[in-house]
Amino acid sequence: MCYSAQIEADYRKYVRMFGAAMSLREFAQLYWEPGGRNLKTPMAMDAAFSDAQTDDERRIQTLIAEYHTQSTTKLEQELLKQRARLADAERILETKATKAAVESRRIATDKIDAAVRRLNDLKRTTLMDADSRIYPGWYAPVLIVQDGHRVVIPMRYRCRLPGWTEQMEREKPGTYNARRDSLKRVWAKLFGYNHGILIVNRFYENVERNGKNAVVQFDPSPPQPLLVACLWTRTAIPGEPDLWSFAAITDDPPPEVAAAGHDRCIVPIKPENLDAWLNPDPTNLAALYAILDDRERPYYEHRMAA
Template sequence: MCYSAQVWADWRRYRKQGGELDIKGFVRLIDEMGGRPGWIRKLPKATRDSLLDVRTEEGMALAKAVREANRAAEVMLRDELQAQTDRLTAAEAVLAGPKPTKKAANDQRIATDKISRAQRDLDDLVRTELLDRDSRIYPGNYVPVLVAEGDRYVVKPMRYQCRPAGKPAMYDTKYPGTYNARRDNLEGFWKDLFGHTHALLVVDTFYENVEGPDGKNQVIQFTPRDREPMLVACLWSHWTDPAGKLPDLDSFAAITDEPEPEVAAAGHDRTIINIKPEHVDAWLRPNPANLAALYAIFDDKRHPFYEHQLAA
């Protein structure tokens, strides 16, 4: 599995691969998510900030949508901070009185946690310098990925957890692991996508949950020793609601293979497939009648040594 990754969240980095921004796709995503509480946690800060620098007429409309969504998020976060501060003050007053209650203790704990989270989100929203975590994604997050459309490459916003076309929306909860696609199941569960709709995600480092020496879970960070960006083979799907009640969804899954030896030694049983640069075009423009050629790309994948350390 690939539980989390630090990726090329800034869409401009895909220009190296010839990627053109799908402005309309990002506008639709911002319009759909921008008014919701917590939307900034769904789209990495590095992505949101990079969308402010698209120098076309359509790009200016996109930048305006992002700024408006950011302002709405700031208002919601300040309201949340005030509400939770009031809740904390009330709880502490009860706890300091003659009859402290279990409810007050619970309110104190919850309010303290929510204040910390809201303050961090607010600080992240307003700061201008970027940190590594601004490019990190988890299942359910949206991120720029590269696809082929006709004779060009396009950078599209997609959710990192694939909902295949034709499947019900409840698949998101019934099959929460669909952010990864196992190589040995590509002609099974993923048969409608494999050989048809391929994407590329560029990853700098990835994180996995493993069992520590004490039997408890720990998060391990894996990074190629050569520090070369990983070109990760992905499948994607465009989902529409047959009832017309839910918005369209573009989503993807990263393909995983048997683990590299050093990854297995660190305690994890899968590794994302890191294809060679010379295979990018063949991967993004697959021939469904020649699946063997796609498996050959996997067999010829890159094998950098993946150094690992406990995640901070």
């Protein structure tokens, strides 16, 4: 289902590779916090604006800096809260080992560790591979065609289907995965209409190993950027910027992915099919299925993720 992927997070690569324009308005609105929205963006996407060249890019750079400042403040407050919770739990455990205190200590310890890691990440200036990794609910740059022009727009990796409310989305959180065998049913309002591309360098899947969950990393061989077929939608939300969201199309896996224990795989399309994919004809779905079938077929080497 593409539980996680290491993507090309720098919008400038899309601009150079595909002659696309960046949607400055959507990038700016992404970092604008009218309601304290909890954004999840890969650090590499934020860092792409660190050497801003234009006034618009510098405006986005300022918004990102403001967002990081807000995030730092929230994390520091969370640390204080969880350290107090941990101290209370340990005080209780000094006299009596209650189940509630043990659980409270565990939760507080986990949240402290997570907050410290995130604070350290916000202070880092050198990027790591993990800084380009996204998960469901995170934002990523997606290439689409809008008014006849290729545009890069930041979208959330979990699609809110047309007509869905936020509550409906919570009840069905798996819509980051658009199964090929359900495109005419579940995805009928998007397939043939709203097509996009996400550049993926590797992906990760949950598999079962000896009765336990494990994360396996899949790398295309030879190494190459994969133009992963996506479907997207734009949802109007009163009082907030529109929500742009997307899903990656998946299909039955190649033999090596299946042998590693997973039953789905992303669908990378060929560069020569890019225009036809981004400009779909809803009256000719057969041609779109043909593009998905005529996909890139690298060998996916795999290993346990670190």
